Amino acid sequence: MRELLKLNHYFYKYKGTILLGVLFLIFANGFLVWIPVLIRQTIDAIEELTEAGFATTDSVWQALTSPEAGSLLAMNSFYLILAALMYGVLLFATRQTLIVTSRRIEFDIRNEIYDKLQRLPQSYFARNNTGDIYVRATEDIVRVREYFGPAFMYMTQTIARSGIIITIMLLVNPKLTMWALLPLPFLSLFAYWVSGFIHVRSNEIQEQYANVAGRAQEAFSSIRLIKAYAREDYESDRFKNESQVYKTKKLRLDIVESLFHPLLSLMIGLSVVLVLWQGGLMVIEGIVTIGNIAEFIIHVTYLTWPVASLGYTINLIQRSAASQIRIAKMMAEADEISDSDTTNFKIDKLKGEIEFKNVSFRYPDSKEYALKNISFRIKSGESAAFVGRTGSGKTTLIQLIPRLFDPTEGEIYVDGINYKEIPLTVLRQNIGFVPQDTFLFSSTIGDNISFGIKNPTYEKIHEAAEQAQVLDNILEFEKKFDTVLGERGITLSGGQKQRTSIARALIRKPAILILDDSLSAVDTKTEDAILNHLKSEMEHRTTLTVSHRISSVINADKIFVIDDGQIVESGNHESLINKNGYYANMHKKQLLEKELADL
């Protein structure tokens, strides 16, 4: 609960609107409660008139037009309509202030959390399940909003309405009030119990629902095995069992849900019958009037929802608090590696010389070193290639260069300067990175290519696409560069994706180009064309390539073979072939593969 107090600064930000909303709500309830009071007054007046011997033989029409009774009825009806209209207008105003504000606050929180996501280091994303992070930034916010929205409004509503109603009831007759209110605390407790119970049970049901889906998933994805062993009946039974458990759990919730409305109306009914009974006796004794009974019955119905919602609201607040605790934990995480005191902000251009000095690296939460004592130097304008088995550490190595992670031990120098002294934005501005898992956003192809530059022009995008050999493919699409990718758009082939990703890096004209196995889905002819282009521009560009294909690395100035986090062979193509080691073996196999494919 204390966690939610930390959120109160949002209330403060919108204090004017919220204050106004609360006032609207209080006045709205004032007008609402005026209605039963007016009804009582009218009934009482009618009773008095009747007792005073008003001509009872007249027709209804005559009564309506008679000066004494007619004007009284017209007047009171006018007040009733006025009260109802005022209530309606104020209720409208309340919703437009309080609930709208809760959405504005939600808007602020969403922005704040998204902003935080962007500042979190890659190590955070590596350590945490993406699904969990996603829930923080989506469902948990929805929960927290409920604290500002429904919870706050219902709470105010309950206090305002029951305060006014109970005061008026007490003024009429304290004893009758006690009788009328007797069932209401139970109603509140009951609502609290039920909504809590529903929450727990619903979670259970959600889990079991996932189990049912899991069963189906497992069976459908192993369909060959099931068919091969003719075990369809067995799987049917297993599914049926999960389905049965789901049904049972659902029915257990259904019991509670079936109890809710009937018991709610039972308690309100009890309230009404108590008013009728005790009030009736009081009428007989002449303490209260029939008008009072009518009034009390309406009061009690007006109290139903605010009182029941009290229990529900408390549950809501508890759930909001739980979500807020999770969000707060994420917000407390340290930001990404950023500039420090030693940063030299005068540096604004890089030539692209890279040197690793005894660099070792260990992923957070991992005991084993992924890189051990790596040292090498690549001069500006040179090309270097890294080869080796999957999991040998190649990708980890190149991820250190744009400081996605910092080395655990050792230092990295760019242009002879310890790269921690280079402003992070400058360092990254000078790097064109093509990651292994091609990630494109679901916007247009043009937007994706121009992702990393400030003032994109059609010419620049066109040129980059051409250099990455993806231009022809793009021009074949009906909307060309405006073609939307992803769920709502088209799906590119693996090779097209990789080449778009390369164009995205090339458009920045970076001093350092990093290709992490970025040509694996591209056919060899296109690969040649891309590499040829890169070569022509290589003089002012340092290129680092990770690859499994000899054809991608054959022309590199320096080739490093990485195994188990260490450099085990290095040299150019010829010298490595002569060494007859890992590289030579890899080369031989790829030649054979090619021969086979050509058969």
Added chain:
Amino acid sequence: MTASDKNKKSNNNKAVDSRLIRRLYVYLEPYKWYLVGALFITLIVSFAGPLRPYLIQVAVDDYIAKDDGAGLRLIIYLYVGVLFLESLLMIATTYLTRWIGQGALFSLRNAVFNKIQSLHVQFFDRNPIGKLITRTTNDIEALSDLLSSGVVNIIGDILRIFFIMGFMFYMSWELSLVALSTLPLLFYATFVFKAKVRVAFLSVRDRIAQVNSFVQEHINGMSIVQLFGREKEEMERFREVNENHASAHIKTIFLFAIFWPTVEVLSSLAMTLVIWYGGASTLSGTLTFGILLAFIQYVRLFFLPVRDLSDKFNTLQSALASSERIFSVLDTENRVKESENPVQNPLVKGTITFENVWFRYNETEDYVLKDVSFEVPAGTTCAVVGATGAGKTTLINLVTRFYDIERGTIRLDGIDIKDYSLFDLRSAFGLVLQDNALFSGTIMDNITLGNPKIDRQKVLEAGHLVEADRFINKLPAKYDYVLQERGSSLSMGQRQLICFLRAMVYDPEILILDEATSNVDSETEELVSNAMNMLLKDRTSIIIAHRLATIQHADNILVMHKGEIRESGSHNELLGRSEGIYRKLYELQYKDQIVA
């Protein structure tokens, strides 16, 4: 579209709807009498609710007004009695209808699962698993309201309106007409509101999806955002998406902010009319205070079921959409058909013959197998080698009838495999596949696959024989150790051993094995190859081979290349052909392996 077309279309829709409802009713049929019971209880409940204001009228007019305290007590007892009865019956009918609904959903869910499971493998290639899961879960859930409380509640609401009007008109038809004069306004307001709110809800749902997918996408692509220094721009984009999301909600809030007060004002207006006209009637002696009091309550009571009804019809509409999707699965035709006159109790020896088999997965694609013919005599081992995509796995898919071939014949012991029942045919085979081979569940269940014919003793013996118990006995509950996530806690080799054990206890006439490509640690490797030797002994086997040892011991090797059998013979024979495919494959894939 002309008006008559529109008419026709909506008529067609109605025809579809009533057909769907009739098909859905099949699942409710077993509960027919319970449904009748629930309806009967609903009838009583719908009467008891409106009865209560009437009792108040009686209490006021006949007892309070006449100062009859004792009589008042009696009517109070009656009122409390009605109240408790109403609550109890309401609980009963709510639970009963949900119980019926859950029962119907349960059988429908199982029916959908069984249907999907029974379908040909090609169906699974064409439909993403996610979609199939949606059919067995989400779509069924969407029917929940329709099959449980839906229909009964609608009838209940209608009955309630009917009874309320009955009581009102019974007490005073004049006042009833006056009170109900606001009703058309309420209907109109509800109608306009529902139409607008449906659009608004759609847009809210859309915007929520947009915010969520933006967040999801950017969590996945955060490294790109950071590498390319796009934080500021992406923040702006998020702000925009977020703003759209907030404004969609705010629009909906506005609609509700108009609607709820309107409903309140209308219901107060009705009450005012009752007071105005009713008050005058009381003065003129044609109406009692009790009736006035009762009417004040009826007016409020009346608004509820009217509002409820408009909600219900919406849910029903979406439920019908789901049921249409469900039935389209249930109506899917199975492409791999059972033989009408299967061979009775076949005694399979295990000779497999492929005769000029042609096959492709899709009519638009190239043939994966082109005129393939070979024979595996009973009791021999046949190894199949070839590069990825050569068609090796397809052989397995065809011989087990996961797919039916386009041209040619496949025979088992000289009989076309289509003449066996699917159960007999598949029971003759034991499959050991590379992946997806384990389920979540105990090791024991994974080995027996729940087959009651395989007793625990047999599994233990087999486990001992292949020495798999060496690692199984080290696990916390041994054979009853529960595997999580398809056995990810075990090593590749251990998982493979369990699959071997499974094939072993099933003791099939023919073994089909897709050897694992990835490296197995040397200790398990030895166990695996020992187990394999035991399995292969005196058994017809087809092996997609990745181990040199396997090929060397095979009686015959088929070299597949681009959908054809290009070479066949023993290891030494094939190796002797200097320009052969086998020789190249051997150098590429097997040469580095040390033969134990």
